[in-house]
Amino acid sequence: MTTNPSPQSPLLDATGVAKNYGAVAALRNASLSVLPGEVHALMGANGAGKSTLVKILTGAIKSEAGRILIRGQQLDVRSPADARRAGLLPVYQEPALIPDLDVLSNLRLTGTPVEPFRAWVRELGIPDLDIRETARHIPLAVLRVLDLARALAVEPDVLLLDEMTAALPANLAEKVLEVVRRQGDAGRSVIFISHRFVEISALCDRATVLRDGSTVGVVDIEPGIEERIVEMMLGTRIEKTRVTARAANDVVIAGGGRPRLSVRNLQLGTKLNDVSFDLANGEVAGVFALEGQGQEELFAALAGSIRPTGGSIDVDGAPVKFSHPSDAIQAGIAYVPGDRAEALAMQRSVRENIALPFSAALRKWGPIRMRREQVVVSGAIGRLQIDTRAQGEVQRLSGGNQQKVTIARWIAANARTILCFDPTRGIDVGTKQEIYKLLRELAGQGKSVLFYTSEMEEVQRVCDRVIVIFGGRVVDTFPVEEADEAALMRAAYGLPRGAKADVGILAEVKPGSNAEAAS
Amino acid sequence: MTDIATMPQPVSFGRRLKRFMADRPPIPLIILLIILVVILQILRPGIVNERWIANTAKFAIPLAILAGCQTMTMLTGGIDLSVGTVATMSAFIMATQIVNQDPTVAFLLAMLPAVLIGLVNGIGVGVFRVHPLIMTLGTSLIGTGFLQVYQRTVIASGAKIPGFLNWLGTGLTYGFPNALFLFVPVAVLIVFMLNRTGFGRLLYAVGDNERAARLSGVRYWQVITALYVLSSLLAGITGLLYIGLIKAPSLSLAEPLVLPSVAAAVIGGTSIFGGRGGYTGTIIGALILTVLTTLLTILQMPEGGRRILFGFIVLFVTAAYLRIVEDR
Numbered sequence: 001m002t003t004n005p006s007p008q009s010p011l012l013d014a015t016g017v018a019k020n021y022g023a024v025a026a027l028r029n030a031s032l033s034v035l036p037g038e039v040h041a042l043m044g045a046n047g048a049g050k051s052t053l054v055k056i057l058t059g060a061i062k063s064e065a066g067r068i069l070i071r072g073q074q075l076d077v078r079s080p081a082d083a084r085r086a087g088l089l090p091v092y093q094e095p096a097l098i099p100d101l102d103v104l105s106n107l108r109l110t111g112t113p114v115e116p117f118r119a120w121v122r123e124l125g126i127p128d129l130d131i132r133e134t135a136r137h138i139p140l141a142v143l144r145v146l147d148l149a150r151a152l153a154v155e156p157d158v159l160l161l162d163e164m165t166a167a168l169p170a171n172l173a174e175k176v177l178e179v180v181r182r183q184g185d186a187g188r189s190v191i192f193i194s195h196r197f198v199e200i201s202a203l204c205d206r207a208t209v210l211r212d213g214s215t216v217g218v219v220d221i222e223p224g225i226e227e228r229i230v231e232m233m234l235g236t237r238i239e240k241t242r243v244t245a246r247a248a249n250d251v252v253i254a255g256g257g258r259p260r261l262s263v264r265n266l267q268l269g270t271k272l273n274d275v276s277f278d279l280a281n282g283e284v285a286g287v288f289a290l291e292g293q294g295q296e297e298l299f300a301a302l303a304g305s306i307r308p309t310g311g312s313i314d315v316d317g318a319p320v321k322f323s324h325p326s327d328a329i330q331a332g333i334a335y336v337p338g339d340r341a342e343a344l345a346m347q348r349s350v351r352e353n354i355a356l357p358f359s360a361a362l363r364k365w366g367p368i369r370m371r372r373e374q375v376v377v378s379g380a381i382g383r384l385q386i387d388t389r390a391q392g393e394v395q396r397l398s399g400g401n402q403q404k405v406t407i408a409r410w411i412a413a414n415a416r417t418i419l420c421f422d423p424t425r426g427i428d429v430g431t432k433q434e435i436y437k438l439l440r441e442l443a444g445q446g447k448s449v450l451f452y453t454s455e456m457e458e459v460q461r462v463c464d465r466v467i468v469i470f471g472g473r474v475v476d477t478f479p480v481e482e483a484d485e486a487a488l489m490r491a492a493y494g495l496p497r498g499a500k501a502d503v504g505i506l507a508e509v510k511p512g513s514n515a516e517a518a519s
Numbered sequence: 520m521t522d523i524a525t526m527p528q529p530v531s532f533g534r535r536l537k538r539f540m541a542d543r544p545p546i547p548l549i550i551l552l553i554i555l556v557v558i559l560q561i562l563r564p565g566i567v568n569e570r571w572i573a574n575t576a577k578f579a580i581p582l583a584i585l586a587g588c589q590t591m592t593m594l595t596g597g598i599d600l601s602v603g604t605v606a607t608m609s610a611f612i613m614a615t616q617i618v619n620q621d622p623t624v625a626f627l628l629a630m631l632p633a634v635l636i637g638l639v640n641g642i643g644v645g646v647f648r649v650h651p652l653i654m655t656l657g658t659s660l661i662g663t664g665f666l667q668v669y670q671r672t673v674i675a676s677g678a679k680i681p682g683f684l685n686w687l688g689t690g691l692t693y694g695f696p697n698a699l700f701l702f703v704p705v706a707v708l709i710v711f712m713l714n715r716t717g718f719g720r721l722l723y724a725v726g727d728n729e730r731a732a733r734l735s736g737v738r739y740w741q742v743i744t745a746l747y748v749l750s751s752l753l754a755g756i757t758g759l760l761y762i763g764l765i766k767a768p769s770l771s772l773a774e775p776l777v778l779p780s781v782a783a784a785v786i787g788g789t790s791i792f793g794g795r796g797g798y799t800g801t802i803i804g805a806l807i808l809t810v811l812t813t814l815l816t817i818l819q820m821p822e823g824g825r826r827i828l829f830g831f832i833v834l835f836v837t838a839a840y841l842r843i844v845e846d847r
Contacts, residue, residue, distance in 0.1 A: 359737075
C-alpha cells in the first residue's frame, strides 16, 4: 500500500457543486479533489448526495453552481461523452452492456480496443470469456467485471467505481480490488464509492465524506478512522441519542409466544446470504439498511414475488413455500411496495384498487356484493383518511393519498402481517405521521409489521426493534431504545456494536474479505 | 374533507360541454351516430324508416358481439384476431353437420373448435406469454387450415342452414329483429360482467397494471385463459347467428368482420393498451360503423374510394373521440 505523497496538483477538482430538484436541494456545496495516483473514497449516508455528485461529474446531469477542473482546466461537462473525452469514466452498479448484443459488438459500440479488454478480463479473474456471447446470457457478476474491464481498457485518468464489489462473489471481488489498487500505483486515479469500510481501508488513500449535500470532511484513511467517518456522516445528530422506550410496547403475545414469521438462513443468489430473524405478533420490526444491501430481495421473498434459493420461512410455526404472491396473501402476509406505481391500477378508482385482492381468487370471480364491498372499502378509506375528492382515478390523487390506498387495501383485506417497504418515500410530512400512527395501531391490535426504512428517524418513531442488514446478512438486531442514530449508522456500515474502545476493525483486515460483524 | 373550495368560477360553454361529455363517454358517440343518420336522411330522404332500422340492427349485431370479444381482450392489453376464423368454423361446421346430425350434437360439434382455439390462445398468452396479436393470428391461420381439410371430407354431404338460425338471423317479431333475443342477453351479461363481477374487475386490473394485480394475489394465467375461452365462445355463437343472416356458408364467412370489430371497440373508447373502456361504447361503435357503411354505399362511390374514406373516417373519429374523453 503506497500512497502518493508528492504535493501534486489535483487531477480532478470540483468545488461548490450544487443541484436542486425543484424545492429539494440534492447538493448544496459539494467538493471533491482527487490527486493523481490516488484511490479516493466517496462516502455518505443514503440521500447525502453521492449519486447526484457522480452524475454531475460524469455529465449525466448539469450542476447549477460550482466549478469542475480537470488537470487544472475548467471543464464544462455536458454529456457522458464529454466526460469520457476528458478522461473520466464511470462504472455504475447496473450493468451497462446492451443485453441483446454480444460482448464484441458492445465493445465496438463504445470504441473499446479489444485486446486490452481481453487482457483486463483475464486479469480480473475470468480466464475463459467468449466475446461472441450475447450479454443477456452472461451472469450478473461477470457483467459487472466486464464493465470494469471495458473501462480499464481505454485507460482513463479517473475511474469512477460505484459499489463495484456489490453482488460479486468473494474471489472476483478480491481480484477487482487488487486491480483497482494497482491503478493507483500506476499513477491513475480512482474514485471509489462504497459502503464497506473493509474495502475502503484496504484500498483507499483518502476519503471525502458528504452529508446533506455538502462535503463535511476529507480524511486520510488510517486505522481507526471509521469512527470519525461515521461521526462526520451523522454530523451534529450524534448528540441526540437516547430514545425513550415505547410505552405501548407490552406486546400481548398470543399463541404461546410463537413468532408470527420466522425466517431462517434465507438465501437468494448473491443478494441475500443467511438472513435469520423472527417477527412477533403485535410488533413493528424495522429493517434498516443502506441502499442495495439485499432488503428488496428479502421483502420480495417474504411476499412470494421471488423464490429464495435457500433457507426456510415459517408462518405461525409451520413451514411455507411461496411460489406466487397469492400464497403469501393466503398466509395473511401482504406486501406494500415502496414504488406506488407498482401497486396501483392507476386508471381505476380508489374503490376498485382497495377491493382488488377480494376478487383475486378463482372462486371470487362471480358477482360482487356491492353493498358489502362498499362498507368494507369505506371503512378502510375512513381509517386512513384518504381524500376521496378525486377517487374516480387513482392517478389523480396526491402521492400521499396514493400510498394510503396501497395500505388501505390490506387494512380492508385484514392482513395479519404487513410488509412495508419504505412506505413514506416522497410523501408529505402530515401523511407520514398518519402512517406512523397507523402502523403502531396495527401492532396494538396484535398484527405484525415489517417496516423497511432508509430514514433513521423513522426507526425510532415506529419500530419496537430494528434488524440491520448489510451485504445480504443480518449484522445486528437491537431494541429501539438502543437504536440511536450513531448505533444505527455504525451497524448499517457493518461496524460492530460498542466497539469504540477497540482498536477498530481496520487494523487487521485483508483485502477482499467480507465485512462480517456479529454482536 | 369539509373544506372543499367551491369557488364559483366562470367556465366557458365549450369547456363545460367538453367536461360533460368527458364524464359520460357514450354521449359524444351517440351524437355522432345521430349526425350520421341525419346525413343519411338528407342524402336519401325517406330511407330512415322502420325497415331500415331493423336491417341496420341485424347487420350491426354480429359486429357488436365480435367487438365485445375485442373489448374484453383489449381491456387486458390484448386482442383476439381469431374471432373471424372461429365464427366461420362454427358456422361452417353447423351448416354441414346439421345435414346428418341431431341439432344438439351439431351445435356441440360447432362449438368444439371455438373452445379449443380459445384454450390454446389463453394458454399461449397467459402461460407462455406470446403476444396476443401473434398468438391469435397464428391460431386463426391454423383454424383456417383445418377448416379447408374439413371441407374436403364433407364435400359430398352438402350444407343447409337450420331453420332456427334462419329465424334468428333474418326473422322479425313485431318489427324487431329476432337477433335481439340473442344480443340483448349477451350485451347485458357482458356489461354486468365487466362492472359487477370479480372477473370483470380483474380484466381491468390486469390490463392497467399487471404487477399490481400480481401483488394483490391475481394469477395472470387464470384470468387470461378464461378470457380467451370466453371470447372464442362468443365468436362461435356469433358465427351461428351470422350464417343465419348471410345464408351462404363459405371458408371466409366472418373474416371481413375482424378488423371492423377491432375498429368498433376502439371507436367505442376502449384503450388498446388496456385498463380503460367498456362495452356500451363498443355497441355504439358497431352501430356507427354499420351506418357509415350504408352511407358510403349510398354515395355510389367505387369500392376503392369507399374503403379509403372508411379508413380515414375511422381514424378521424377515434382521434377526435380520444381528445374529447381524455382531456380533463
